[in-house]
Amino acid sequence: MVVPRVQAAIAEAFGEEYRDTDPVVRPSQFADLQINAAMALAKKVRLPPRDAAARIVEALELDGMCTAVEISGPGFINLTFDGTWIEELLNTQASQTQGGPETQAQRVAVDYSSPNVAKEMHVGHLRTTVVGDSLVRVLEALGHTVIRQNHIGDWGTPFGMLIEHWLEIGEDSPEAALLVEDPSAFYQAARAKFDGDPDFATRARLRVVSLQSAHEETLQVWQRLVDHSKVYFNAIYAKLGVSLEDDHIAGESSYDAHLAQLCQELEERGLARVSEGALCTFPAGFTGRDGEPLPLIIRKSDGGYGYATTDLATIRYRVQELHADRILYVVGAPQNVHLRMVIETAREAGWLPDTVEATHVQIGNVLGEDGKILKSRSGTPVKLMALLDEAVDRARAVVDSSRPDLSAEERAATARQVGIGAVKYADLSVGHDTEYVFDFDRMLALSGNTGPYVQYAAARIRSIVRKAGESPSALAAGTLTAGGAAGEPTAAATIAVVEPVERALALHLLEYGATLRRVGELLEPHRLCGYLFELAQLFTSFYDQCPVLKADDSVRESRLALCTLVLHRLSEGLDLLGIETPANM
Ligand code: ARG
DSSP states (O other): OHHHHHHHHHHHHHOGGGTTOOOEEEEOSSSSEEEEOHHHHHHHHTSOHHHHHHHHHHHOOOTTOEEEEEEETTTEEEEEEOHHHHHHHHHHHHTSSOOOOOOOOOEEEEEOOOOBTTSOOOHHHHHHHHHHHHHHHHHHHTTOEEEEEBOOBOOSTHHHHHHHHHHHHOTTSHHHHHHHHOHHHHHHHHHHHHHHOHHHHHHHHHHHHHHHTTOHHHHHHHHHHHHHHHHHHHHHHHHHTOOOOGGGBOOGGGGGGGHHHHHHHHHHTTSEEEETTEEEEOOTTOBOTTSSBOOEEEEOTTSOOOHHHHHHHHHHHHHHTSOOSEEEEEEEGGGHHHHHHHHHHHHHTTSSOTTSEEEEEEEOOEEOTTSSBOBOTTSSBOOHHHHHHHHHHHHHHHHHHHOTTSOHHHHHHHHHHHHHHHHHHHHHHSOTTSOEEOOHHHHTOSSSSOHHHHHHHHHHHHHHHHHHHHSOOTTTTTTOEEOSTTSOEEOOSOOOOOSHHHHHHHHHHHTHHHHHHHHHHHTOHHHHHHHHHHHHHHHHHHHHHSOSTTSOHHHHHHHHHHHHHHHHHHHHHHHHTTOOOOSOO
8 A cells, every 4th residue: 555655656746756755664562654765765866864854755656545744853754644535545445345455457477496307305495385386376366367377397308217117017016116116216216226236327318319309108108207207296286276287287398399499590680609519608798707708508519409598499489388477486496597598599689579577586495404305304305295294293283282172183184284284384484596495393382473373364354353253242143154264254343543553454455466466576475474473463462452242342352353354354364375374273
């Protein structure tokens, strides 16, 4: 509500280039909200901070929202809202089932998860999966058409040895079953044969040739390998509650047939040339340490195509066939130079018109407590499934001791939602491009910016609303009915905003739509986590200070309606993060 208006005012006062300044908007003891934007801007526009603040205020369109707008201290802008305006807007929102704002709908192709066949998914893949899945949910809620693209690694030279190994052990052997349960063990076994047995290695190399020339039997075995890996991926996706399905798979192999032509086109148009035997492009703006243009290899000296060529093909496909207006690559940060070079090459080739935005959503590493990439105690890569199971087990221990009144079934359900939710929230709540340390104790804590804290606030409101239904006031008997976005009760009563804590809570609720839009524009789910965390905190203060069930009839109904709206936003927001809201906690 307020943030976009302040940004528009900043753009008008100082120019469009300043629109994306983040105005820090906080509740304050002197006013409803305090905007802290002028001080940072003042330096850039060379004005005394209070003058910068005055320019913002002059341009600020508040159409009757505020009763007072004041500049205070070194350049804060204090806003005091009109109570009637708050109430009207809040009640309009309360009567709508969904809080999503309207935006100009786009077709967005989102490349995320993208694990590799016959390999273990690692915590890096976990994070691209979790962040990508939240972004697609947010973009869909904003009205965009999202096309999920799971670019699995299902092609290339390792498949020679993997296929040979598979043929040797036989499809029905327990070793073949490893592909589904412990893919890295399968991979290691194939690798060991390849390194230790020259005959095997020769057969594996021939097998690569036969795969590339689409030899029928080889392709069939390859397909079986891929299918087994899909079972493994899907087990992880199901455990995580991720929205990816088989139909979203568009793996490396699906682009293979186009690569030769793609290289030829680039070569003919003078965008690629042979350097040290390899065909390369030299996209503008990329130089090595020596100042020489940096090559992007699109055909190796042995004639093989690599990762870059396939990724060029993904852009062409997503623009020409999928008609995407926006393409997102939710991929590990270390691949940034690769992706930027691919994107620049595609621009130069005219495959990526200026009207289509292509963005690398960089995913930071997940570290162990030693500050290095997360490994298990024995030093091997951590098994993702075991990690998720441990999160659920730890949550179960907490629920078992805190809620012995629940049935074993209910406790199991809550533990699953809390354990998985905690892992996902930890991935989402820090900037997606920053590294963070994987720490069960911190992510499962019931205080701080954690999944369990936000889930707990929602579960608490559910229980309040349930209790209210059991003993409705004379006024409200029958108004709490099933319905709403997630089968939640809808509150029919009008919300009156009276107490200061109610006011702060109300104003924060009004920021929901603008927050979502911002998350979709900037592709930053951590902003949604921050919003929900603050909402949960504001709710807690409200509930500490304002009795709900014990209040008199009309106050009780108003506060229940406010609780219900908070619950809707919390569970809808969590859902957009891909996190469930427990019924009991
Ligand atoms: N399979 C790759 C990996 O595990 C990630 C692929 C990301 N997507 C892409 N279009 N390059 O590192």
